[in-house]
Amino acid sequence: MDVNLDGLFRLNSSYDYGDDYVYTDDDLESRRAQAVWIPLVYSVVLVVGLLGNGLLLAFLARKKRAWRTSDTFVLHLSVADVLLLVTLPLWAAQASQSCGWCVGLALCKISGVLFKLNFFCGVFLLAAICLDRYLFWVHAKPLFSHKKPRMTHLSCACAWIISLLLTLPDWLFLVLEPHPWKEEWTQCVPSLYPANTRLASRLPQHLFGAAAAVVVGCSCLLPWLLRPPKSLRNQRAAIITLILAGAFSFCWVPYNVALAVDTFGGAKKTSPATxxxxxxxxxxxxxxxxxxxxxxxxxxxxxxxxxxxxLSCAKVEPKGSAWGLGVGEDAVPERTPEEEEELKQVANGEQQEQSKVSSCDS
Structure with a gap:
């Protein structure tokens, strides 16, 4: 079975194979391998992802009374993941069915949009979390507050709106068309538009991907260099934030690098290796x-x-913040030893003045 799943992940004109393109035995073997490993990987991701995010959403639903700012960000990140997960069976089916994409143009566009939406939402929400922690640890002025949740909800809403706007190229260019050398096999791919439009359609992802990497990386690493957290609580929050940002970068940076290589490589046609x-x-x-x-x-x-x-059908009421991110929590900022000594001297001076006043009154 010969399949081509490249359409979901690329917005360019590389599907214009031309009459001079010759398919080799290696191309056929590669497509047969993709018909096996893509459905397998997506099936495992779908089952584990729906189970994990389902438990995550159930946990959040049970702790309404002890809701925290961190829970709001976790909720939005989980919803973005679930939206991506529900599209995976469609792409797995395209790899395994003889007709290719058999579910219509509307689902083709929606699936492509949700793939990019998951990336952009993850970028913006993680950047907001990291920026809040940086401002708190270094400048003692957090961006979000548990007492003022409006800023949190506004930031999450802006992340979704901007992400939807950045997926417009997928809404406009994704189409259904027959495979160039197997007409009975339909594929969900970008329409063939001028080559100079490729850079314009991909530029938002390249720019925001690079900018988010800088914001997330600096926000996570600079506190350790400028003012390392001293309390165990803040150290734990910094480590957890770094783990989440590192996992996101590990999964998405390779794709953005491969996309940039294809965009700026200068080749008119995407090579099979790319x-x-x-x-x-x-x-x-x-x-x-x-x-x-x-x-x-x-x-x-x-x-x-x-x-x-x-999982064991026991009832446990979740309380407090479960994630350890510390976003929006009203905690006392850490002070350096010099600041602590200065505060002690000020407090001792005030006590001495009060003692003098008391002795004069007596």
């Missing part, structure tokens, strides 16, 4: 949709205890 790398790295990006609940299970004792209790 196509394979795009498909493999895009699958790795989809893996992230099931990875975050596993990370929460590993780093959060509260979520782990509740999950094990729920």
């Amino acid at each position: 196509k394979t790398s795009l498909m493999a790295t895009a699958a790795l990006g989809c893996v992230h949709a099931c990875l975050r609940p596993l990370l929460y299970f590993g780093v959060s004792a509260t979520f782990r205890t509740w999950t094990l209790a729920a």
Whole structure:
């Protein structure tokens, strides 16, 4: 069975194979291998992701009374992952069915949009979390507050709106067309538009991907260099934030690098090796949709205890913040030893003045 799953992950005109393109035995073997490993990988990601995110959403639903700002961001990240997960059976079916994409143009466009939407939402929400922690640890002025949730909801809404706007190229260019050398096989691919439009359609992803990597990386690493957290609580929050950002980067950076190589490589046609790398790295990006609940299970004792209790049909009421991110929590900022000594001197001076006043009154 010969398949081509490259259409979901690329917005360019590389499908214009031309009459001079010759398919080799290696191309056929590669497509047969893709028809096996793509459905297998997506099936595992779908099952693990739906189970993990389902438990995550159930946990959040049970702790309404003890809701925290971190829970709001976790909720939005989980919803973005679920939206991506529900599209995976469609792409797995395209790889395994003889008709290719058999579910219509509307689902083709929606599936392509949700793939990009998951990336952009993850970028913006993680950047907001990291920026809040950086401002708190370094400048003692957090971006979000538990007492003022409006800023949190506004930031999450902006992340969704901007992400939807950045997926417009998928709405406009994704089409259904027959395979160039197998007409009975329909594929969901970008329409053939001028080559100079390729850079314009991909530029938002390249720019925001690079900018988010800088924001997330600097926000996570600079506090350790400028003002390392000294309390165990803040150290734990910094480590958990770094783990979440690192997992996101591990899953999505390879795809963005492969996409940039294809965009700026100068070749008019995408080589088979580049196509394979795009498909493999895009699958790795989809893996992230099931990875975050596993990370929460590993780093959060509260979520782990509740999950094990729920699986054993026991009732445990979740309390407080389960994620350890510390976003929006009203904590006392850490002070350096010099600041602590200065505060002690000020306090001692005030006590001496009060003692003098008391002795004069007596």
